[in-house]
Amino acid sequence: MAGRKSAARWRDWHEWQDVHEGLFSDDVYAQRRAVAHVAAWRSRGDVPIAVNATAQLVEIGVHERLAGHHQHAIGATTRSHMEISLMYATAIVRCVNGLVDCSQKGTYAMAVSALAQRIGIPLWIVDLRHEATHNQLPSLSVLRFAADHLLAWLRTNYWFKQEDAIRGPVRRVAEALLPKLPAPAQLGLSPASTATATAADLKDVVDADAMRDMVVPLLVQGHQYGESVLPSGALFLPSYFPANDTAVDEERLLASYPRDALVQLVLELQALWSSTSGCLLAAISQHLVRRDAELSPWAKEAGLHWIKLLVSNEWRERIKYAERPIEEIYQAGAAVLAMAEQLKARAAASSSVVPRMHSILRACKGVRNHPDSARGVAMASELQAAGDGWRQLCAWPPSVLGQLPAAPSDGLAEYPLESDDVDANPHGFSVGADAGDVAAEDAALDELMRGIDEQYDAAVAATLALKQRLHEHVVHAGAGADQKVLPRQEVERIQSEIELW
Numbered sequence: 001m002a003g004r005k006s007a008a009r010w011r012d013w014h015e016w017q018d019v020h021e022g023l024f025s026d027d028v029y030a031q032r033r034a035v036a037h038v039a040a041w042r043s044r045g046d047v048p049i050a051v052n053a054t055a056q057l058v059e060i061g062v063h064e065r066l067a068g069h070h071q072h073a074i075g076a077t078t079r080s081h082m083e084i085s086l087m088y089a090t091a092i093v094r095c096v097n098g099l100v101d102c103s104q105k106g107t108y109a110m111a112v113s114a115l116a117q118r119i120g121i122p123l124w125i126v127d128l129r130h131e132a133t134h135n136q137l138p139s140l141s142v143l144r145f146a147a148d149h150l151l152a153w154l155r156t157n158y159w160f161k162q163e164d165a166i167r168g169p170v171r172r173v174a175e176a177l178l179p180k181l182p183a184p185a186q187l188g189l190s191p192a193s194t195a196t197a198t199a200a201d202l203k204d205v206v207d208a209d210a211m212r213d214m215v216v217p218l219l220v221q222g223h224q225y226g227e228s229v230l231p232s233g234a235l236f237l238p239s240y241f242p243a244n245d246t247a248v249d250e251e252r253l254l255a256s257y258p259r260d261a262l263v264q265l266v267l268e269l270q271a272l273w274s275s276t277s278g279c280l281l282a283a284i285s286q287h288l289v290r291r292d293a294e295l296s297p298w299a300k301e302a303g304l305h306w307i308k309l310l311v312s313n314e315w316r317e318r319i320k321y322a323e324r325p326i327e328e329i330y331q332a333g334a335a336v337l338a339m340a341e342q343l344k345a346r347a348a349a350s351s352s353v354v355p356r357m358h359s360i361l362r363a364c365k366g367v368r369n370h371p372d373s374a375r376g377v378a379m380a381s382e383l384q385a386a387g388d389g390w391r392q393l394c395a396w397p398p399s400v401l402g403q404l405p406a407a408p409s410d411g412l413a414e415y416p417l418e419s420d421d422v423d424a425n426p427h428g429f430s431v432g433a434d435a436g437d438v439a440a441e442d443a444a445l446d447e448l449m450r451g452i453d454e455q456y457d458a459a460v461a462a463t464l465a466l467k468q469r470l471h472e473h474v475v476h477a478g479a480g481a482d483q484k485v486l487p488r489q490e491v492e493r494i495q496s497e498i499e500l501w
Contacts, residue, residue, distance in 0.1 A: 009041045012213075013166050013225055019051075020159050023058050024151075028065050035059045049102060050158035053095035057147045060087045081140050088143035089132040095150055096121065096129045121153060167227040169205075173214045174229040176202040180268070181234055182261035203272055211273040219266075220283045232299070233287070235262060235306065241298035248297040250305060257302060263309075263318070270319055277319065278328030281310045285336040288353050289343065300353055307357060311364040330366040334373035337361040 010016045015037070022034025038055035041047050067079050096116065103115045116126045128138055128146050138146075180202070206215060214224050222230035232238065240257050270276045288295065288303045295303075309315055311333050319325050340358040361367050 009044055009047055010037075017163070017166070017226060020163070023054055024155060024159075028062055031058055031062050035062065048158070049095075049098035050154050053091070053098060054151065054154050054159070056091045057095065057151055060084070060091055061147070063087075082137075085137055085140045085143055088140070088147055089137060092125070092143065092146055092150065093129050093133055095154075096125060120157060122149070125149065163226075166225045169210065170214050170218075170224050170227040170229070172205050173202075173210055174218060174227075176205050177215060177218060177234070178229070180265050181237075182258040202268075206272060208273055208275070211269065211276060212279055215269060216276070216279050216283050219280065220287045235284075236295075236299045236302055238296070240302070241296070245297050248301050250301060253298060253301050253305065257305075259305075267318060270325065274322065274325050275328050277310055277315065277325050278332040281307060281329060282332040282336060285339075285357060288357065289339070292353050304353070304356055304360065308360050311361065311367055326366070330364075330370045331372055333361050333364060333367035334370035337367055337373050 010019070019034045019037045022030045022037070025031055025034070035055050035058060038047065038051060042052070064079070064084055096112070099119060099121065100112050100115045103119055104110065112129075113123055113126050117123060125146055128142065131138055132143075217224040218229055218233070219235050220233040222228065222233045222236075230237065242252060242256050266276065266280065284303050284306050288300060292300075310329060315329075316326055337358065340354050340361065343354050344358050367373060
């Protein structure tokens, strides 16, 4: 449907795992951040009942803990036991009802107790739900105990099982990928597992999503979704590099690095998924930038060598000059070039990776002349320039104008009552002797305000120009293969989301 819109609840499984860790953290502020994440998911649409119930129970516990803290804003308010009991009871009733309703699959409705027993919820919690709904409200201690028990049940039956469902495909992909790596004995793999690995094995366990979300991260990082497969990325294993780090150069790297075997592996993956090269280029570049301080010199040299290879004529020849993969390589390289252009100025003094990466990508004509490269560099320059001007803060600090006195000699003067030459009022407002210069001071203040107004007008104009460039970028990025741009309503929605986040 052309006008249909949808929004994902969470960005990816990494965000889901962060929320899982935060909800069950011992840090109350980490729990608050996780609850806020679930609230954001809720605003995008329906969330699973297990996620919703977990967030509600955790939020009540967080509120109760912070309410007893005198240094927190919530601690300034008092909650009676009845209020807290009602909150717990409501969350427990909604949790049990939601979990049980999901199990109603027959034509006729089954009893709540039977369904709860089928999914593993204790009957005493079902009875407590009945008491809280129809009879006397249980005590606060009993409600707390029931909430803790439900949280443990939810973590065992939803969160842990979902974690296994996320990590299981990573293990299956790793089992098919690792035997294809060079020097299997150094990875602790048996020769039998190497001999039985065929190209069909990897093809059967991966698709486009698995290639992007699992295979490429394993090649670059060695882990994904918390499932650690290798000590580092499959392209950057320590066993590939010389032991001496004193003289690091590309020639010494290639003397021990299994370049041909790894290139053959990437070409096999390229045959399975046409976007492998572009995705790998972006992943390696981000890996070098984010972990610059942690990577060894040889790993950095190998990463830069892969970037140089992926944008070279040699690689275009190896992938047989396929139009779509080459365009995706150029597009990914243009995005990385824009990022390197923005980071080069502030990272040049402390990093040698960003300037070299920038030089490699600038040397490629297809990347350098790509439309996204010029647009990204221009936007990065404007954002950097806008960062030095006016900016909107959540709370404005005191203005400098409020700290400037209207006249240095004006003020409140006190005189003794026995003085005959002044008024009897001891708190009269007295104008200083140099009050005749008020006109000059007003003129100076007007000049100061005029300069500030000019700076503000220039900042507003720059902001409007930047928003226009964002609008043009969104329109260009929304163009499909048939060169049809997004409707203006969709463009305005994307712009509002960019400004919101």
